[in-house]
Amino acid sequence: AQSVTQLDSQVPVFEEAPVELRCNYSSSVSVYLFWYVQYPNQGLQLLLKYLSGSTLVKGINGFEAEFNKSQTSFHLRKPSVHISDTAEYFCAVTKTGANNLFFGTGTRLTVIP
């Protein structure tokens, strides 16, 4: 079975500072990895996904993530955050051939002016 761990439930960071949101996964089979963002009162929106190929994936809003197979990680990063990045971020995994996503518990990013 697949599972995802997001160790940081809350991450406060000052505006224009860099941020890294951590995600580790476990799976015995090949997986696809995703980061979703949820702004207040909105649905989950896909930020980026790793399917195969280059381990560095670029997404929307200046975010990127790096797939590290040896460390089973898929950390999300942004070099300079904005107030508008304040939201809940979810890491998710699915195995190839399946269509149900396994989510982490989420990390609440709060950008401080």
Place this chain on the structure above:
Amino acid sequence: EPEVTQTPSHQVTQMGQEVILRCVPISNHLYFYWYRQILGQKVEFLVSFYNNEISEKSEIFDDQFSVERPDGSNFTLKIRSTKLEDSAMYFCASSLLASSYNEQFFGPGTRLTVL
């Protein structure tokens, strides 16, 4: 931009009552999903639905749950006899294709409170 919508945004019900949560997926999508998130816990997969049939379901999705696409636009989740532990945020999602790399578009959720 097309989006998934869900109604109501918040539903309060008494234990033992039936509830129906409604979703309108994106119009040309073919695959539909329900997920839930108990407060402070993970978002959990409940069920996927295609061609008027359940294609996959989790162990959470027991006989108390059912899904239906009653017309060409709505996708519903019914809980027959709600329990306190059913209190959660319920998310509907849809995707154009079923493949695991195809993006699922999520609605804003319905917060279900069972008293």
